[in-house]
Structure formats: C-alpha cells, structure tokens
Amino acid sequence: MVAYEGQVTFKSAGFGGGAGVVAGLKQKATGESLSLMECTGHGVVYFAHDAAEVTIIDLNGDTLQVESEQLLLLAGNLTTNVTFAGVRGMAGGQGLFTTTVAGQGQVALLSRGGPLIHLEVSPQYPLVVDPDAFVCARGQLTQSFDTDVSWRTAVGQGSGEAFSLRWAGTGVVSIQPAER
C-alpha cells in the first residue's frame, strides 16, 4: 500500500494468507510462502511495490499458476493454493511447488523491467521459457523441465541457459523482461 483515501483497515491475512490452516502448513512446508494482508472498509487504496510494473489479470473461473513473489494483490474472493509443479527450479531457486490462484476476480502481478509479456501456447507450438523470467501461466498446460547440461557445462563452458521450463498444451504463459 502506498496510499489510500477513505476508511480502510489493514490486517494480516493470517497463517496461510486467508486460505486456511492447511494452506498455511503447505506454504510453510514448501517454501512457497505468501505473506498477505487483508484490506477492508470503503475507500480507494493505491498499491505499488518497489517500482515494479503491474499487470492486472482477470480470472473467470480459471486457475492461474503464479510465482508467489510476483503476486501483488488479489481480490478477496479468489482462493490460493500451493500445488506440486513437477521437478524444476533447482536452478531457479523457486522450488518444486507453485502457487495457484483460482476463482472469479482480478489479480495484480508484478513484473521487473517492463510489463508482462503474454505468450500463447498451442499444441503445435510448445513454449520454452527461462525459469527466472517466468511469472504466471493459465490454461490447460503441462510443464516439464528441460535441461541442457553437457560436458561443456561441466568444464565451465555452458551457455548459461542450462535449465528451462517447457510448456505444452493450450494456454497463455506470461514472462517478465528480466531475470530474477
């Protein structure tokens, strides 16, 4: 929150970011933590975080997979959960789990370096992204972890792009123009 007008109260959304104790335990166990606060009352609240770009995404009953640290805010009626995302992130430091947001409402996401870039994924055209640039994904997507480790990597001549995320199916993957 950078500013507000009217009568607004801020309180910690509590253990599990308002999604219940089980979600809280999951977050603790997986390291996919989500420290949220809840804003109630009536008025206008202005949100910003560390000069990052903000993109608003409308959810219509679908599920958004998102990096928890890129989540700025979400409408109170949306539900968050932590799901197993497959083997990835050993390099990106993002862990094996991802945060999902589901329901009907708006989500605001942060991106570094510029606005989010939405990339279409279709069965003919799978998409490979840098795990450090990945922000969110929605749709019927499956993700896998691509490694490009060879003897070159071992001798220090790797390209620096040894690990990447491969998305297949139908949906939209959003990336930021910067690497974490």
Place this chain on the structure above:
Amino acid sequence: MFTAVNSKVVSVNLAQSGPIVARRGAMLFYTGQVYFEPHQVPGGGGGMGGGMMGGMAGRMLSGEHEATMLAQGNGVVHYGFRGIEATVVNLGSVGGQMRVEASRLLARTADIQASIVSVASSGGQGGGGGGGLFGSLRNAAAGAMTGQGMFTTQLMGAGSVVVLGHGGIFELPVNPGGAVLVDPQAFVASAGQVNSTLKSAMSWRNVGRGGGESMQLECTGQGVVYVQASEQKM
C-alpha cells in the same frame, strides 16, 4: 521551464529559466556557456540555523540538507539522478507552495525560495501530541521510526521543481472533505495547503496481527500529495 527528456531525465534552457539550483552531481551534460558553483540553502548547511536553532536541532537540520549547485549562464543543461524517475512540477499551478524532502529534490529554478521547516509546524498541532515539547518529542520518535525526518524543505514561489520518485510519481488531490493517507516511505511531497500528521494504526489489540501498514501519514487540507510507486527511501 524544465522539459522531460524521458521519464528519468529533464533538460532546462538556462536562457529562459534563469539560474537553476540542482542536486550536486546530478548534471548529466550541458551545451553552451554554463557555470556551476556551490549553492547553500539559506538557514541550512554552512550557517547552521543562524542562531534560531543551535546544537542538536542544527545537526538534525543538517540531515535535511543536500549539497546543491547553482547553474547559470547560457545553454541547455540535462539533469538525472541514479536512474530514478523525475517529475516536473510547476509550483505556480499548485498554489505556489510545496513541501518536499531535500533528498527528493533534483532541481528547481533559483527564484524559488527554499527554507527548512520543522515537520511539526506543518502539522499545525504536531503529531497529535498537541504541540509543545511533548509533541515535538513525539514527532521525533515517530520520525525516527519511519525514516520521515523532523525537518522538511519548504519551497515557495512560482517557478518549477523537479522531484524524484522511485518508480514514478502519481498525484492524489487532497480536499477538505477527504483525507489521503500515505505510506511514509512512499510519500514524496505535498503542494498547497496540506497538513501531514503521522498516524499510527497500531493498538494493543492488533499486536502481531497488523497488516504491515502500522504507520501512515495523514494528509488533510487542500492541495496535492505526490506519492511514488515504491517504498524505497532515498
């Protein structure tokens, strides 16, 4: 008078604007015959309060002083600072009065009068402490907590000012009917007749359950508040 080159750089034509006071080291490049010399905010820096405030207050005051330089001559000067977004504010159009922290001030035309004032005096009656010694002590404590200094720079006049805001600045109008509450770290400046008092939303009931927004600057009156898109102090 100042022209935004992009979101982070401003240029000014000295022949049109007259002398410019800018943060020392913020000049990027210039064309023409331009002379730079050190510049002192009256009452701040060298003179240290001129007797009105001595000792401790003087030292605190020095925290509200940023080394500045005066550019004069004939030419175009470009200013920018650490890649932080710069916003041009025309003081004449916002009531001829602005309060801003010295560290947020990139440049201003020299015809603007700058003075260092106590934050307590801007709040009319201190931080809810009813003024006086107790009020000012309370202000000092609150200021220390939020990084909001005890003193701020007051600008008066009809010239132009360039203000720095991490992530860009947006304006919020303040009307007598509705107060605007700003995160002290995101607060950049206020223009017009705006009183800002530090307000704590914390009470014994919500210890440990707060939303992480326990301190807010309550801006009341008539004018404009400038807020940056980040909680980073300068």
